[in-house]
Amino acid sequence: MKRFLKEWGLFSLVTIFIILSKIFLWNLVSVEGHSMDPTLYDNEQLVLLKVGDVNRFDIVVASETDDSGKEKLIVKRIIGLPGDTIHYENDTLYINGEQVPEPYLDEYKAAFAQDKLQSTYSYNKSFQERAQAAQAFTQDEHFNPTFTTQVPDGQYYLLGDDRLVSLDSRSVGTFKRTNIKGKIVFRIWPIKRIKSF
Known part of the structure; x- marks a missing residue:
């Protein structure tokens, strides 16, 4: 037994630590889509870091229910915090009346100004058509370049x-804090794009 603990004790402890930390502290997620x-x-x-606060402009993973009633995980950025008034006007963001860069x-805003993202979206004809018809890079679900939304208490605008x-x-509405699974802290793949957030 002593020999086993001597040879495998440290390895076992490290393995247990990794497994427990993955269950409670972090997870690996994959980006799906564009x-x-x-x-x-x-x-x-x-x-994905599962613990800690989330703040404005953090990239987070949130859960939503798709059309079939199945839970789906999405990766988005927090723009609005509980109680915020979010206003967009011709690609400029205002939060509670203050302009925010x-x-x-x-x-992508520069590419939109140059050719309405036609070369950027060359891989997808429907994206090109959507961009060609757009009045601004940020629009609401009705394609208006100017819109305002009030974020309810306890909700986040992603x-x-x-x-x-x-x-x-x-288009899908705000998200409760319980639907936000955590924030993205690191990109591990591909290697040439490794980065912390």
Whole structure:
């Protein structure tokens, strides 16, 4: 027994620690789709931290129920906190009446201004058509470039970074804190795009 503990004790402890920490503290998640382009691309592998507070502009994983009643996990960015008034006007964000920059949108907003993202969306004809018809990069579910929403108490307003293709709080509504599973803290794959958040 002593020999076993000497040879395998440390390995066993490390293995148990990893398993328990994965259950309670963190998880691996995969990006599905293009709603977070260019911040996060389809099939990228991320580390989700399950504990701690979530703050404005954190990238989070939230659960929603799809049309078949099945739970689906989505990756989005927190824009509105409980009680916030969110207003967009021609691609400018105002939170509680104050203008707030969104630098993570700069690349796609510039591409939208240049050619309405036609070269960026060359891989998807329906994305090109949607962008071509858009008046702004950020619109509401009725394609209005100017809109205001009040975030209810206890709820969060989540948007994808690729505003023209993201299905998010603009159409599915706000999310309770209990529906937010945690925040993304690290991208581990692909290796050339490893990054902490």
